[in-house]
Amino acid sequence: MYQVIRGFILTDSRCWDPDSQRSYQDLFDKLDTNKDGKVDVAELRAGLTAMGISFRKGAAQKIVSSGDKNKDGGLDFNEFNKYLKEHEKKLRLTFKSLDKNNDGRIDASEIKQSLEELGMDITQEEAQTILQSMDIDGTMMVDWNEWREHFLFNPAHNLNEIVRYWKHSTVLDIGESIAIPDEFTEEEKTSGGWWKQLAAGAMAGAVSRTGTAPLDRVKVFMQVHSSKSNRITLLGGFKQMIKEGGVASLWRGNGINVLKIAPETAIKFMAYEQYKKLLTPEGEKVQTYQRFMAGSLAGATAQSSIYPMEVMKTRLTLGKTGQYNGMFDCAKKILRKEGIKAFYKGYTPNMIGIIPYAGIDLAVYESLKNAWLSRYAKDTANPGILVLLGCGTISSTCGQLASYPLALLRTRMQAQATLDASDKSTMSGLVKGILANEGFFGLYRGILPNFMKVIPAVSISYVVYEYMKTGLGISK
Secondary structure, three states: OHHHHHHHHOOOOOOOOOOOOOOHHHHHHHHOOOOOOOEOHHHHHHHHHHOOOOOOOOHHHHHHHHHOOOOOOOEOHHHHHHHHHHHHHHHHHHHHHHOOOOOOEEOHHHHHHHHHHOOOOOOHHHHHHHHHHHOOOOOOOEEHHHHHHHHOOOOOOOHHHHHHHHOOOOOOOOOOOOOOOOOOOHHHHHHOHHHHHHHHHHHHHHHHHHHOHHHHHHHHHHHHHOOOOOOOOHHHHHHHHHHHHOHHHHHOOHHHHHHOHHHHHHHHHHHHHHHHHHHOOOOOOOOHHHHHHHHHHHHHHHHHHHHHHHHHHHHHHHOOOOOOOOHHHHHHHHHHHHOHHHHHOOHHHHHHHHHHHHHHHHHHHHHHHHHHHHHHOOOOOOOOHHHHHHHHHHHHHHHHHHHHHHHHHHHHHHOHHHOOHHHOOOHHHHHHHHHHHHOHHHHHOOHHHHHHOHHHHHHHHHHHHHHHHHHOOOOO
16 A cells, blocks of 8 residues: 555655755756757756656656747756746645644654545555655654655646546546546635536537447437347447438437536536535545445436436437427427426436446446556556546446446336337336346347447547646646
């Protein structure tokens, strides 16, 4: 466990001491090996390595990119000097936030408390081990100079950034919005960073769902209409839809699927914060099981609020050309023909499905994360984008696999008005009918297109999220 935590906040070697006789100018001169008055990425990387100054993978590139104001590919002395001084100021703020009793030194209990506030549980012994790695003078305390010596050439300037590597972000949108919401720090809540992240995630989800809408529509088509006597293959489903309504019909129902992202995300976030307060005794930190309970309740609250839109999405997705003239026309026809109760058909299996999806998604992600950290995290806790996307994709897929039969029951119940009278049944009746007529695997009709859209959905949402973060000023 110590190696894992150490990878988050420490480096393995000693950093340069800016208080020694080597000034910023001296350091710059040593790094500028070709004496052209600039330090580029290669010179910075080679120079710091030669001098034994610790830095993380990718740090040299990030330092140059952050400090290179004139975009000439290198840092002149003024840019180099300004970057280090500004970075020191940020490190000073982080140090002060860790120094809970304001005595100018950090002890093991303060490290433990600060990491717990960010959702990382460590023992007192592990906190002391971390402290010893920074403690140069053997006092079991870390002062400002010792803190700065470790982190001066680490581009991450606060614990939130360092820990955020492994934050299980809901940016990985695969079309289902029942995962446990993101955690936001108090700093993000007070600075307004939380709404920017939610906005970036909503845009990422909108683009991702639009990009994978044809696979989503054929999935719904197979869930409702495919059976042993009426087999619908992936290719056959696409051919039927294109023949009936043209290529544009592949995106039928996508508009409302995108539109419901914003209210669902906002309601889920607000409900999650309130449920955490209700479930957690005052003054105590949120435990994992409390986070799971709060997340599940928040998901149920959000789903209950926007569930009529889910029903309309299914009806529009299955609708024939000309059957509905938009979502408002769809809502009016459902209300007039079936009454208000129709907007909550399939509600029960949908609510039951939240628990296995959210629970398995969280458990698998945490297991994969801990396995990677314990085996591969040596010099850094940053796993890289492929590992992050892989863990998120696998955990979400496992969650979907467990809850898919309930999602199929929900979709069939939502679509009952479009089916023959013999197909209309209660939830238990549907289960018995599917098992009797199609067997166990009948509960997994449409699973192929559902799995096929996971990787492109995750990839698209991540790329769009990163671009949105930059555009909204969340990351530089």
